[in-house]
Structure formats: C-alpha cells, structure tokens
Amino acid sequence: MTDDVMRFFAAWMLTHEVADEGLKAAVLRGDEGGADGMSGGPDAFVDGLAAMVAEEKENLKRDLEARARGEKVSIEAEPDPAFEELRFEVGELRGRLDNIESLLETLVRRADAGK
Amino acid sequence: MASRRLTIAGTVLRRLIAALPAAGFGLASAHRRRAAFARAWRLAFEDLGPAFIKLGQLISVRPDEFSDELVAEMQSMQDAVPPLPAEAIRAVIRAEFAREPEELWATFDDVPVASASIAQVHRATLARAYTPVWGTELPTGTALAIKVVRPGAAESIRADVAIARSLAERVARMRFARRFDPVALLDEFASTVDRELDLRQEGRFADRFTFDFRDDPKVVAPRIVWPTSTARVLTMEFMTGWRLNQLEEARAGGVDCYALAVHGATAFMRQVFVYGRYHADLHPANLFVTPDNTIAYLDFGIVGFLTSEERMNITQVMAALVYRDPERALTYSANLGVHVPADRVATVREGLGELLGGTFRPDGTRDFAHFGLGFLKLLGENNVQIPSGYGLLIKSLATVEGVARALYPEIDIVETAKPFTTRILGQAMGDPARLHERIPAAIRAAMRELVA
Known part of the structure; x- marks a missing residue:
C-alpha cells in the first residue's frame, strides 16, 4: 500500500512532467539540498520529497519501458513479503521446537541419572 | 546482603x-x-x-x-574481566544439558575467545549439520561460538540491583535528587539486565536480524543452533573478521571501508526507521568487517524496540534534523513523551535552532553526536523528563555515527538518513488514518490558494 503511494505520486509526476514548472523547481532544490544547499524548515522537506518522487518516476519510466519490451519489471520480481514472513515464522517455530526437544532430552537424562 | x-x-x-x-x-x-x-x-x-x-x-x-x-x-x-577457568564453564554446560561439551559439539576449546562481565565465549565445531531458522544449512564442522553465562552472574546482579534499589529509594527522598528518578533508572536497568541474562532472547533477535537483512548480502549476523542453546548457553556461528581497531589490516586485506561505512550506517537506519527494532549495544567489539566486504553484527544482548507510532515520531524527529526544522523536532518529540513546559518552549526552541544550525564539522559534514547529546542536555537543563528509550536511541545513533566515522572519517550520517526519513514520511502520506485526519485541512489550504 505504502509503496503504491510513492508510485502514485511518481505516476502523477510522470503525467505532469511537462506542465508543472513549480514541481520541477522543487525537485531541483531537493536534488541540490545537501548540507549546504538546504535552507531548512518544512519547505526543505517538501523539496526533498519531490526529489525522491522524481527518482521514483525515473524507476517507473524504466519499468514501463521494460514491460513494453516484454521483460519482467523490478517491482514484480520481488518475493511476496507476507509469504517470506510466514516462512520465517515457520522457521522460528522449528527453532523453538528444536530447543524444547533438547530441553526435554536433558530432563529425561537427569531423571535417568537420578534413578 | x-x-x-x-x-x-x-x-x-x-x-x-x-x-x-x-x-x-x-x-x-x-x-x-x-x-x-x-x-x-x-x-x-x-x-x-x-x-x-x-x-x-x-x-x-x-x-x-x-x-x-x-x-x-x-x-x-571496560566490560572485559579475567576469564573463568574452563571447568567452571564446563560445569554450567553440564548443568544445562546433563552432558559433556564433547557430547554436544564435535570439538570444544577450553581457551575462551572473549570474557565479559555476564558471559564468556568459547570456540567449538558443529557435530551434525543443522538448518537454522533462516538461510542455508550449516554443515558438520561449522565453526561455532558458545556463549555461556558466568556461574553466579545472574544471582549476583539481581542481589546488587536489590541493594542499589534500596539505596536509590533513600536518595530519591533527598532534595538534591529531585531532577532525576534513581528508582526508575534502576528499574529500567533491572529489566534490561534480565533480558540480557536470558540468552535465548538474544538468539531470537539474531535470527530476526538475519531475516530482516535477507536481501542484503553485505549485512550478516551469526545464526543460532537451537538444539544446543538454553537460557544460559547460546550456540551460534563463529564470525571471523577485523574489529574496528584493526582497520589498517582490513584495508590491506582489500576491504572497501567507505562502502562499508555507508552501508553500516544505512543498515542501522533501516533497523530503526523501517523495522523499529535495533541493536542498541553497538561498540567496536560488537562489529566486524569481514574479508568478503560484509559487516557482521554480534551480541544482541541489548536491543531497542519501537512501536510503529514511536517509529514514525522518531522518523519525524530525524527528518527535523535532516531538514533543520526545530518546530517539527519539538512537535514529534512531544508525541514521544518529551513534554516541554509551556514557559520553557521558547528557550528550548531557540536552543534547538542553535543546535540544528551548529552541527557542522570543519569538513562540512554534520555531527549527529553533537546534536543528539546536546539535545538531551538541553532538555535536562530545562527540567524536561526524557522517556525511557529516547536517550538510548539517540546514544545508539551517535554510536553508529562514531563507528561509521571510524571506518570512513568523512561520512555524513545525517545525509545518509535523508533518503530513509524522506521515503518513510512520504509513504506515510498514504496511511488511511492520516489521510482522514489531514485531507480536510489540505483541501482548505488548496482552496485558499485557488481563490487567492
């Protein structure tokens, strides 16, 4: 959802590329806004954000061109995070079971030694 | 007692x-x-x-x-103490598993590789191949680090904390101690130490860290071997490399220190701003650079956790530093529990503005440590209570800056934070709750602009 927001703005910026001079100026200021170039304050953040959305727009352009060539685009090649998270949770559960099994073995060994 | x-x-x-x-x-x-x-x-x-x-x-x-x-x-x-004799460590292992170390691992080295106040670390090798929680199988013979809690450490720490707490209660009643709360400090300390004494918690965090950085081959953490781990014994991969005080050797070995400094700082930002869980005990002994140009994070005994709301507020405070915006810093610090009394707001805002404007080193890079520690001090001077965790996070970020600068002195950690904070705040614009809250004001502002 959140990545889509960036893509949404990128798409918006792509379609308004020619029209919006104000936005272009913000992108320029954001690009130059290193330690020296930034004036500071809330406007500086908006400039920085505009520069980042412009970067995303370039990614979107590349993806669209790649898709037109029939290639797989970067955003589609990423593994599904929900699936990855599930795999991790299963792995973690297995780790806990390994740990509990070992603990049980220790208890049995102790009980046997006490007989 | x-x-x-x-x-x-x-x-x-x-x-x-x-x-x-x-x-x-x-x-x-x-x-x-x-x-x-x-x-x-x-x-x-x-x-x-x-x-x-x-x-x-x-x-x-x-x-x-x-x-x-x-x-x-x-x-x-210095958290380095003389090592305990191997027999004392073997006794802990025996008590935990009812087995000798040689029955648990293919080899066990009696000479420790590290010895600190809470635990001691020995080398061993894996007896049987093991598939860790995340990543490829660890083959038989894999080099291992066995971390063992020193016998009596837990008991002596808890006893000392109890004594210190009773003394702190007396101090708290004295007039001069009103500015800080020693009992709260000790309670925070007791809960941190309790977590650190259960090595399984450290192991779980190490596994989570490995998973979080699964897409980044340049950041690694030791993976845990759970069948031979307990609360007092942790078995993990042995990491080799250079410590930060051996950087000349690392450079001679072909390590790209600049790339690693940027990457190390970025990795920490990712822990804080993206995941909201971070290694809170970073110092030169807990970081390695390895011959294949990776950064190995070790020792997850002290970790910080942030709720998504805290994470967002901290991101805003960081953005305030990046974009030099004192108002933003104060607004979002208040959300984190940093409440500046009304009669002090102007003083604090002015001090904060000076800090934000004066955080440059002679080489033009920004000095986060100067800002972060200066901010905490400014709040202290104005009798503002700092919530638990806030100081730890600032100190952690300052430490990361120190570590990154040890690798590459010209690195600007604030500039490194810029893409993270900007992207996260940009993405947060799509949060439905935020849209619901802010859209009416945004529409009013747009209308004012249109009719102006």
Whole structure:
C-alpha cells in the first residue's frame, strides 16, 4: 500500500512532467539540498520529497519501458513479503521446537541419572 | 546482603578518597573536580562487578541526567574481566544439558575467545549439520561460538540491583535528587539486565536480524543452533573478521571501508526507521568487517524496540534534523513523551535552532553526536523528563555515527538518513488514518490558494 503511494505520486509526476514548472523547481532544490544547499524548515522537506518522487518516476519510466519490451519489471520480481514472513515464522517455530526437544532430552537424562 | 552493602559503600568511598588529590582536595576547577570524581565512580563500578558495569553503561546513555564528565567516563567503561577457568564453564554446560561439551559439539576449546562481565565465549565445531531458522544449512564442522553465562552472574546482579534499589529509594527522598528518578533508572536497568541474562532472547533477535537483512548480502549476523542453546548457553556461528581497531589490516586485506561505512550506517537506519527494532549495544567489539566486504553484527544482548507510532515520531524527529526544522523536532518529540513546559518552549526552541544550525564539522559534514547529546542536555537543563528509550536511541545513533566515522572519517550520517526519513514520511502520506485526519485541512489550504 505504502509503496503504491510513492508510485502514485511518481505516476502523477510522470503525467505532469511537462506542465508543472513549480514541481520541477522543487525537485531541483531537493536534488541540490545537501548540507549546504538546504535552507531548512518544512519547505526543505517538501523539496526533498519531490526529489525522491522524481527518482521514483525515473524507476517507473524504466519499468514501463521494460514491460513494453516484454521483460519482467523490478517491482514484480520481488518475493511476496507476507509469504517470506510466514516462512520465517515457520522457521522460528522449528527453532523453538528444536530447543524444547533438547530441553526435554536433558530432563529425561537427569531423571535417568537420578534413578 | 549487609556485608555486600558494606563492600559497595567501602569500594565507592575508597575510590572517591583516592580521587581527592586529582580533585585538588575540592579546590580545583569545577570541571577538574567533576572529572576526577567521575573517574573514581567508573573505577569503583569496574571493581564492583557485572551489575555495576552494566549500570555504568546505562548511565553512559543518559547525558540528560548526569554530568558530561560522568557520561564520558562511563562510556569508557571496560566490560572485559579475567576469564573463568574452563571447568567452571564446563560445569554450567553440564548443568544445562546433563552432558559433556564433547557430547554436544564435535570439538570444544577450553581457551575462551572473549570474557565479559555476564558471559564468556568459547570456540567449538558443529557435530551434525543443522538448518537454522533462516538461510542455508550449516554443515558438520561449522565453526561455532558458545556463549555461556558466568556461574553466579545472574544471582549476583539481581542481589546488587536489590541493594542499589534500596539505596536509590533513600536518595530519591533527598532534595538534591529531585531532577532525576534513581528508582526508575534502576528499574529500567533491572529489566534490561534480565533480558540480557536470558540468552535465548538474544538468539531470537539474531535470527530476526538475519531475516530482516535477507536481501542484503553485505549485512550478516551469526545464526543460532537451537538444539544446543538454553537460557544460559547460546550456540551460534563463529564470525571471523577485523574489529574496528584493526582497520589498517582490513584495508590491506582489500576491504572497501567507505562502502562499508555507508552501508553500516544505512543498515542501522533501516533497523530503526523501517523495522523499529535495533541493536542498541553497538561498540567496536560488537562489529566486524569481514574479508568478503560484509559487516557482521554480534551480541544482541541489548536491543531497542519501537512501536510503529514511536517509529514514525522518531522518523519525524530525524527528518527535523535532516531538514533543520526545530518546530517539527519539538512537535514529534512531544508525541514521544518529551513534554516541554509551556514557559520553557521558547528557550528550548531557540536552543534547538542553535543546535540544528551548529552541527557542522570543519569538513562540512554534520555531527549527529553533537546534536543528539546536546539535545538531551538541553532538555535536562530545562527540567524536561526524557522517556525511557529516547536517550538510548539517540546514544545508539551517535554510536553508529562514531563507528561509521571510524571506518570512513568523512561520512555524513545525517545525509545518509535523508533518503530513509524522506521515503518513510512520504509513504506515510498514504496511511488511511492520516489521510482522514489531514485531507480536510489540505483541501482548505488548496482552496485558499485557488481563490487567492
């Protein structure tokens, strides 16, 4: 959802590329806004954000061109995070079971030694 | 307990008396006096063992409550103690598994590779191949690090904390101690140490860290072998590489220190701003650079956790630093529990503005440590209570900056934070709750602009 927001703005910026001079100026200021170039304050953040959305727009352009060539685009090649998270949770559960099994073995060994 | 109380009082008194000449018997300048007594406190804490060493580490992240001299002294606290004989460590392993180390691992080295106040680390090799929680199988013979809690460490720490707490309760009733709450500090300390004493928690965090950085082959953490781990014994991959005080060797070995400095700082930002869980005990001994140009994070004993709301507020505070916006810093610090009294807001805002404008080094890069620790001090001077975790995070970020600058002195950690903070805040614009809250005002602003 959140990545889509960036893509949404990128798409918006792509379609308004020619029209919006104000936005272009913000992108320029954001690009130059290193330690020296930034004036500071809330406007500086908006400039920085505009520069980042412009970067995303370039990614979107590349993806669209790649898709037109029939290639797989970067955003589609990423593994599904929900699936990855599930795999991790299963792995973690297995780790806990390994740990509990070992603990049980220790208890049995102790009980046997006490007989 | 009474004799331990006497030992504590005696040790502190002995060290303070020994510091009198350095303090000019009270006639030296205030700074010299404070420095001499701070050193005495640090030495006394080192003498008194694990609980006090850990307490000193906690003091080192609270510049809002303690003097600069004491904080600096506690930052240099050495957590290295003489190793215990192998037999004592073997006894712990035997008590945990009812087996000899040689039955658990293919080999076990009696000579420790590290020895700290809470635990001691020995080398071993894996007896049977094991598939860790995340990543490829660890083959038979994999080099392992076995971390073992020192016998009696937990009991002595808890006993010392109980004594220190009863003393703190008395101190809290005294007039001079009103500015800080020693009991709360000790309670925070007790919960941190309790977590650190259960090595399984450290192991779980290491596994989570490996998963979080699964897409980044340049950042690694040791993976855990759970069948031979308990609360007091942790079995993990042995990581080899250079410590940060061996960087010349690392460079000679072909390590690209600049790339690693940027990557290391970025990795930490990702922990804080993206995941909201971070390694909170970063110091040169807990980081390696490896011959294949990776950064290995070790020792996840102290970790910080942030709720998604805290994470967002901290991101906003960081964005305030990046974009030099004191109003944003104050607004979102308040959301984190940093409440500046109304009559102090103007003073704090002015001080904050000065800090934001004065955080440049001579080489033009920004100095996060100067800002972060200065901000905490500014709040302390204005009687603003710092919530638990806030100081730790700032100290952690300052440490990351120090570590990154050890790798590459010209790195600008604030500039490194810029893409993270900007992207996260940009993405947050799509949060439905935020849209619901802010859209009406945004529409009103747009309409005002249109009809102007």
